[in-house]
Amino acid sequence: MSRNPLIALFLxxxxxxxxxxxxxxxxxxxxIIGSSxxxxxxxxxxxxxxLDHILLHEATRWRAADAAFLVEQDLQLAGFNDALVKWKLVxxxxxxxxxxxxxxDVLGSITVEDVPNPKLxxxxxxxxxxxxxxxxxxxxxxxxxxxDEDVDAGIALMEQQMQSIGFxxxxxxxxxxxxxxxxxxxxxxxxVDAGGISMIGAPxxxxxxxxxxxxxxxxxxxxxxxxxxxxxxxxxxxxxxxKAGFLNAKIRMKLEFETLKVRPRFIITEGRRxxxxxxxxxxxxxxxxxxxxxxxxPLKGGILDGPLAQKRIGEIVSTGAFESVRTEFxxxxxxxxxxxxxxxxxxxxxxxxxxxxxxxEGMILGASYYDRNFRGKLWNFSAGFxxxxxxxxxxxxxxxxxxxxxxxxxxxxxxxxxxxxEGFKSLRSGLGARINHKVTEHYSTEYGGALAYIVNTxxxxxxxxxxxxxxxxxxxxFNQMLDYRDNAALPTSGWxxxxxxxxxxxxxxxxxxxARLQLEGSWHYKLSESSQFSVGARGGLLISDGGTNNLxxxxxxxxxxxxxxxxxRERELGPWSITGYPTGGEAYWVTNFEYIRAxxxxxxxxxxxxxxxxTTNWEDFGMSDPEIAVGLGLRINLPIGPARLEYGHNLTRxxxxxxxxxxxxxxxxx
Numbered sequence: 001m002s003r004n005p006l007i008a009l010f011l012x013x014x015x016x017x018x019x020x021x022x023x024x025x026x027x028x029x030x031x032i033i034g035s036s037x038x039x040x041x042x043x044x045x046x047x048x049x050x051l052d053h054i055l056l057h058e059a060t061r062w063r064a065a066d067a068a069f070l071v072e073q074d075l076q077l078a079g080f081n082d083a084l085v086k087w088k089l090v091x092x093x094x095x096x097x098x099x100x101x102x103x104x105d106v107l108g109s110i111t112v113e114d115v116p117n118p119k120l121x122x123x124x125x126x127x128x129x130x131x132x133x134x135x136x137x138x139x140x141x142x143x144x145x146x147x148d149e150d151v152d153a154g155i156a157l158m159e160q161q162m163q164s165i166g167f168x169x170x171x172x173x174x175x176x177x178x179x180x181x182x183x184x185x186x187x188x189x190x191x192v193d194a195g196g197i198s199m200i201g202a203p204x205x206x207x208x209x210x211x212x213x214x215x216x217x218x219x220x221x222x223x224x225x226x227x228x229x230x231x232x233x234x235x236x237x238x239x240x241x242x243k244a245g246f247l248n249a250k251i252r253m254k255l256e257f258e259t260l261k262v263r264p265r266f267i268i269t270e271g272r273r274x275x276x277x278x279x280x281x282x283x284x285x286x287x288x289x290x291x292x293x294x295x296x297x298p299l300k301g302g303i304l305d306g307p308l309a310q311k312r313i314g315e316i317v318s319t320g321a322f323e324s325v326r327t328e329f330x331x332x333x334x335x336x337x338x339x340x341x342x343x344x345x346x347x348x349x350x351x352x353x354x355x356x357x358x359x360x361e362g363m364i365l366g367a368s369y370y371d372r373n374f375r376g377k378l379w380n381f382s383a384g385f386x387x388x389x390x391x392x393x394x395x396x397x398x399x400x401x402x403x404x405x406x407x408x409x410x411x412x413x414x415x416x417x418x419x420x421x422e423g424f425k426s427l428r429s430g431l432g433a434r435i436n437h438k439v440t441e442h443y444s445t446e447y448g449g450a451l452a453y454i455v456n457t458x459x460x461x462x463x464x465x466x467x468x469x470x471x472x473x474x475x476x477x478f479n480q481m482l483d484y485r486d487n488a489a490l491p492t493s494g495w496x497x498x499x500x501x502x503x504x505x506x507x508x509x510x511x512x513x514x515a516r517l518q519l520e521g522s523w524h525y526k527l528s529e530s531s532q533f534s535v536g537a538r539g540g541l542l543i544s545d546g547g548t549n550n551l552x553x554x555x556x557x558x559x560x561x562x563x564x565x566x567x568x569r570e571r572e573l574g575p576w577s578i579t580g581y582p583t584g585g586e587a588y589w590v591t592n593f594e595y596i597r598a599x600x601x602x603x604x605x606x607x608x609x610x611x612x613x614x615t616t617n618w619e620d621f622g623m624s625d626p627e628i629a630v631g632l633g634l635r636i637n638l639p640i641g642p643a644r645l646e647y648g649h650n651l652t653r654x655x656x657x658x659x660x661x662x663x664x665x666x667x668x669x670x
Contacts, residue, residue, distance in 0.1 A: 027055045027056060028054060028055050028056075028057065028058065028059045028063070028093055028094070028095060029093060029094045029095070030044065030051065030054070030055070030067055030094075030095050030096075030097060031090075031094065031095070031096045031097065032044070032071070032096075032097045032099060033096065033097070033098055033099070034098045034099040034100060034101075035099040035101060036101060037101060037104070043071060043074075043099075046074065047070060047071065047074060050070055051067060051070065053066075054066060054067050054095070058092050058093070059089060059090075059091070059092050059093055059094060059095050060089070060092075061089055063095070064087040064088070064089050064095045065087055067087065067095055067097060068085040068086065068087040068097055069085075071085045071097055071099065072084065072085040075099070075101065076147065077135055077145060077147070078104070078145045079104045079105045079106050079143075079145030079146055079147070079184070080101050080102055080103075080104050081102070081103075081105055081146075081147055081148060082102030082103065083099070083100065083101055083102055084099075084100040084102070085097050085098070085099050085100070086098045086100070103181065103184060104145070104184045105145070105146040105147075105179070105184055105186050106143035106144060106145055106146055106183075106184050106185050106186070107129060107132050107143065107144040107145075107146050107185070107186065108178075108180065108183075108185030108186050108187040108188070109185075109187045109188070110125045110128055110129065110187075110188050110190070111187075111188070111189045111190070112124045112125055112158075112190050112192060113175065113189065113190065113191050113192065114191060114192045114193070114194070115192050115194075117528070118528075119528060119529050119530075120161075120165070123161060124158045124161060124162075124190075124192070127154065127157040127158050127160075127161055128154035128155075128157065128158060128188070128190075129144065129154075130154070130157060131150050131153045131154060131157075132144035132145060132146055132147075132150055135147075143184075143185075146186055151174060151177075151188075155172050155173075155174070155190070158172050158190070158192075159171075159172050162192070162194065164226060164227040165224070165226050165227070166197040166198050166199075166224035166225045166226045167194045167195060167196075167197055167198070168195075168198040168225065168257060168262060169195035169196065169198070169260070170192065170193065170194050170195055171192075171193040171195065172190055172191070172192050172193075173190065173191050173193075174188065174189075174190060175189040175190060175191045176188070176189045177189075195260075196260045197224050197225075197260070198224070198225040198257075198260050198261055198262050199222055199223065199224060199225060199260065199261055199262070200220055200221055200222060200223050200224070200225045200229060200230070200233065200261075200262055200263075200264070201221065201258065201261040201262060201263035201264075202214075202221055202263065203217060203221070203233065203237075203263065203264045203265070203266060204256070204263060204264070204265040204266065205266050205268060206265065206266065206267045206268065207266075207267055207268040207269055207270075208268050208269065208270040209268065210240055210241055210244045210246070210270075211244075212240060213237065213240050216236045216237070216239070216240050217233050217236050217237065220232055220233050220236075225261075225262035230253075230255070230262070230264065233253075233264055234251070234253045234264070237251060237253075237266055237268075238251055239306075239307055241268075241270065242305075242306035242307055243305045243306065243307055243308065244273065244303060244305075245273040245274045245275065245303035245304045245305070245306075246270045246271055246272070246273050246274075247271075247274055247304065247306060247337075248271040248272060249268065249269065249270050249271050250268070250269040250271065251266060251267075251268050252266070252267045252268075253265070253266050254267070272335055273303065273335060274303075274304040274331070274335055274336070274337045275301070275302065275303060275304055275335055275336050275337070276299050276300055276301065276302060276303075276304040276309070276336075276337055276339065277300070277301075277333060277336040277337060277338040277339075278300070278338045278339070279293070279296050279297075279299075279300060279338075279339050279340075279341065280338070280339070280340040280341070281293065281340075281341050281343065282340060282341065282342050282343065283342050283343035283344060283345065284343055284345070285345060286321075286345050286348070286373060286376055287321060287343070287345065287373060287376050287378065288376040288377055288378075291376075291377055291378050291402075292316060292341075292378075294402075294405050295312055295315070295316065295402055295405070296309075296312060299312070304337055309339075313325055313327070313341070315401065315402075316378075319372055319373070319378045319380070319401055320346070320348065320372035320373075320380070321345060321346060321348045321372050321373035321378055322343055322344060322345055322346055323344045323345070323346040324343075324344045325341055325342070325343055325344070326341070326342040326344075327339060327340075327341060327342075328340040328341075328342065345373075348371055348372040348373035349369075349370065349371045349372075349373075350369075350370060351367065351368070351369050351370075352367070352368055352370060352384075353365075353366065353367045354366040354367070354386070356666065357664060358388070358562075358664065358665055358666075359562065359569075359570070359662065359663050359664045359665065360390070360561060360562075360569070360570035360571075361388035361389060361390050361391065362388055362389030362390060363388065363389055364386065364387075364388045365386070365387045365388075366384060366385065366386035366387070367384055367385060368382050368383060368384025368385070369382065369383050369384065370382045374398065377400075378401060378402075379398055379399065379400050379401075380397075380398070380399040380401070381396075381397070381398050381399075382396070382397050383395070383396045383397075390419055390420045390421075391417060391418060391419035391420065392417070392418045392419075393415065393416070393417045393418075394415065394416050394417075395413055395414065395415040395416075396413070396414045396415075397411060397412065397413040397414075398411070398412050398413075399411040403435065407437065407438065408435050408436070408437050409435070409436040409437075410433070410434070410435050410436075411433065411434050411435075411436075412431065412432070412433045413431060413432045413433070414430075414431050415428075415429065415430065415431070415432070416428070416429040417429070420459070421554075421571070422460075422571065422572065422581050422582060423458070423459060423460045423461030423465075423577065423579070423581025423582070423583075424456050424457060424458050424459050424460075424461045424466060424553060424554075424581075425456070425457045425459050426454065426455070426456050426457075426554050427454070427455045427456075427457075428452050428453065428454040428455070428473075428554075429452060429453055430450060430451050430452025430453060430454075430473070431450070431451055431452070432448065432449065432450040432451075432452075433448060433449055433450075434446055434447065434448030434449075434477070435447045435448070442482055442483055442484055443480070443481070443482055443483075444480070444481050444483070445478070445479065445480045445481075446477070446478070446479040446480075446481075447477070447478055448476070448477040448478075449474075449475060449476050449477065450473065450474070450475050450477070451472070451473070451474050452472070452473045453471075453472055453473075454470075454471055454472075454473050454552065454554065455469065455470050456469040456470075456552060456553060456554055457469070460579055460580075460581055461553070461577055461579065461581045461583070462577050462578065462579055465553065465577045465581075465583045466552075466553050467550055467551050467552045467553050467555075467556075468506055468508050468510075468512075468550055468551070468552045469552065470508070471506050471507055471508045471552060472506075472507040472508075473504065473505075473506060473507070473552075473555075474504060474505045474507060475502050475503065475504030475505070476502070476503050476504070477500065477501065477502045477503075478500070478501045478502075479498060479499065479500040479501070480498070480499055481496060481497070481498040481499075482496060482497050482498075483496040484496065485522075485524065486524075489639065489640060489641045489667075489668065490637055490641065490642065490668070491522070491524045491534070491668065492524055492526050492532050493524050493525060493526045493532070494523075494524055495521065495522060495523040495524065496521060496522055497519075497520070497521035498519075498520050498521070499518070499519050499520075500516075500518045500520075501515070501516070501517055501518075502515070502516040503515055503516075504516065504555075506546070506550075506551070506552060506555070510546070510550065512544055512545050512546030512550055512551070513544070513545050513546075514542060514543060514544035514545070514546075514551065514555065515541075515542075515543045515544075516540065516541075516542050516555075517540060517541045517542075517543070518538065518539065518540035518541075519538065519539055519540070520536075520537070520538030520539075520670070521536070521537055521538070522534065522535065522536040522537075522670045523535045523536075529598075530597060530598040531595070531596065531597040531598070532595075532596050533593075533594070533595055533596075534592075534593075534594045534596065534669075534670075535591070535592070535593055535594075536590075536591065536592040536594075536669060536670025537589075537590065537591045537592075537670075538589070538590055538670070539587075539588060539589035539590070540557055540587065540588055541586065541587050541618045541621065542555070542556065542557060542585075542586040542587065542618060543586070543618055544586070551586075553583065553584055556583070556584030556585060556586065557584055557585055557586065557587070557588045557614060558571035558573075558574065558582060558584045558585075558614070559571070559573040559574055559588055559590065559612055559613075559614045559627075560572045560573035560574070560582075561663065562644065562646065562663035562664075562665035562669070563665070563667075563669050563670065564590045564592075564610065564612055565590065565610045565611065565612045565627050565628075565629050565648070566608065566610050566629050566631055566646055566647075566648030566661065566663055567610070567627070567628075567629030567631070567648040567649055567650035567651075567653075567657075567658065567659075567660050567661055568627070568629075568648075568650075568657070568658065568661060569658065569661050571584075573612065573614055573627055574588075574613075574614030574615075575614065575615075575616045576656065580656070583616070584614075585614045585615050585616045585617075586615065586616065586617055586618035586621075587614070587615045587617070587618040587620070587621035588612065588613065588614045588615075589612055589613055589621075589623060590610070590611070590612035591610070591611050591612065592608060592609075592610050592669055592670055593608060593609045593610075594606055594607070594608045594669065595607045595608070596635070599634075602636050602637040602638070603634065603635070603636055604634070604635040604636070604637060604642065605632070605633070605634055605635075606632065606633045606634070606635060606644075606646065607630075607631070607632055608629075608630070608631050608632075608633070608646070608648075608669075609628070609629070609630050610628070610629040610630075610631075610648065611626045611627065611628045611629075612626060612627055613625065613626050613627060626652070627650070627652050627657075628650075628651040628652045629648040629649060629650055629651065629660075630648070630649050630651060631646055631647050631648035631649055631660070632646070632647060633645055633646030633647065633663075634646075638666070640666065640667070641666055641667040641668050642666070642667070642668060643664075643665075643666050644663070644664065644665050644666070644667075644669075645662075645663070645664050646662070646663050646664075647660060647661070647662050647663075648660055648661055648663070
């Protein structure tokens with residue numbers, strides 16, 4: 001031992017600290033007895049690191065009490081609602097816990113009465129299970145543990161669901177609770193008094209407002225007060241302020257409840273109103289910046305209309321020439337916002353191929369070259385061909401998304417088509433042009449024209465039925481459409497109506513004029529999440545000053561096929577020649593009724609009824625002798641529309657009419 005007292009003191013201190021540290025690293029032992037369901041090892045392992053602050057230190061009374069509390073809490077969360085854990089400090093290294101489990105409650109069956117909608121019933125049951133499901137960890141074993149407070153929590157969630165679909169006065173009560181002592185399962189029966197559905201009342205606006213606020217939400221007032229409808233009202237209010245340049249407006253919405261009415265109350269603080277200053281474009285290497293600048297220039301110097309600016313930027317991205325656009329704002333100049341757009345150009349050129357099948361065309365093969373940023377002007381150029389078992393098509397087209405720097409979209413097209421029909425062959429080549437204008441979100445117009453040289457050759461059809469067979473076709477077209485469908489390719493709800501008009505001329509030695517007038521529409525109604533009902537109707541008149549016999553056969557109306565009366569093959573409903581080929585007509589009508597039901601994933605089953613008629617002369621147009629078909633089919637929903645396999649059975653068969661026909665096609669019926 002050192003004779004230096006300081007050194008001796010240091011050595012004794014070091015030994016003491018080392019001894020204490022070594023002792024602290026020794027684990028306190030926790031022993032658990034009395035549990036008949038879980039072993040000691042299972043309980044301790046499921047508690048995990050929550051016991052470390054006890055196991056790594058000397059056992060004390062308060063650490064023993066803490067261990068008992070943690071084990072007791074986990075047992076109760078696992079459904080042992082009456083579990084009790086008593087502790088005993090055996091020594092400074094051992095804690096003994098005695099477990100008195102008591103009965104364990106787990107979730108049994110759940111029945112919800114007076115809710116006829118199966119999807120809603122299923123949703124309510126799932127919501128009641130939600131809290132026990134979230135707790136199904138730790139000591140919860142294989143079943144969902146049930147605590148007494150879960151009943152009130154589950155009822156609250158179910159009532160919130162009823163409110164989200166407009167039933168704000170819904171009252172859900174516990175009708176019965178059945179405990180099974182042998183299994184521990186608890187079965188519940190709930191009664192739902194939905195009450196009446198609440199409607200949206202006129203909103204109340206507090207604070208600063210902006211013009212057009214009430215008009216923006218007027219069409220939502222009086223609708224059911226569902227979550228989506230109320231969210232739509234709030235989104236429109238936010239959009240109105242964003243349009244007016246108040247990008248930092250603070251908008252809070254509260255709901256006030258009256259008898260079967262919910263009134264949104266908005267508390268609004270506008271904040272600063274911004275104007276759009278400079279616009280800087282970066283990242284453009286292949287694209288002419290002036291094309292984009294011209295599109296955005298009208299926004300500069302005025303109130304910053306957020307939605308309009310986002311719409312314009314979205315249009316630019318949708319050309320397909322860019323992978324992304326990032327917007328950077330500079331608000332350092334007071335109320336003036338300078339914007340920098342960072343573009344990432346994508347691969348605009350490529351080759352696309354198509355392979356398909358259609359019961360009329362047969363096999364379909366196609367290929368095309370495209371350039372979505374032609375000459376750096378964001379024009380869409382394409383050139384390609386398509387070969388089927390009936391036809392050969394080649395075409396070249398060029399589309400300007402902003403014709404003359406406006407909202408108009410313009411397209412020009414050159415084409416050549418050779419096609420075999422029943423009874424004749426047709427060869428045509430020419431050019432066409434059209435201008436599309438999306439006037440509002442739901443209303444659009446189309447203007448167009450075409451000029452083509454056409455030669456029709458009889459292939460079994462008598463020459464008199466062929467009409468003019470070598471002529472120049474010239475036409476002007478106009479169409480307008482109202483479209484409120486949720487999806488044009490795969491509609492499940494909403495409606496649309498269109499009225500295409502064509503004024504044309506058949507230029508030969510004995511030229512004639514004609515007018516083609518059509519009207520079409522559809523209505524789709526969602527019966528449930530898995531089923532819908534759809535109705536389509538269309539009709540048309542073809543009025544010619546040269547008479548039916550002189551009108552070229554390829555300009556007449558034809559019916560039959562996958563998109564009209566499905567008991568007939570394509571174009572084979574209606575007047576026939578003496579040699580047994582369809583000759584078409586000047587007037588037609590078609591109606592379609594479909595019931596569609598989900599089967600699994602994108603697979604759908606459909607039952608349909610079709611009716612229609614075609615007359616040789618438009619003066620004889622009528623609905624007194626319709627052709628009627630009923631049928632069934634299967635569909636697979638694709639992004640471009642449904643792939644359909646359908647069979648239509650003929651209910652009005654006579655003469656040479658078929659008893660029924662199979663069809664395979666891609667795209668909605670109407």
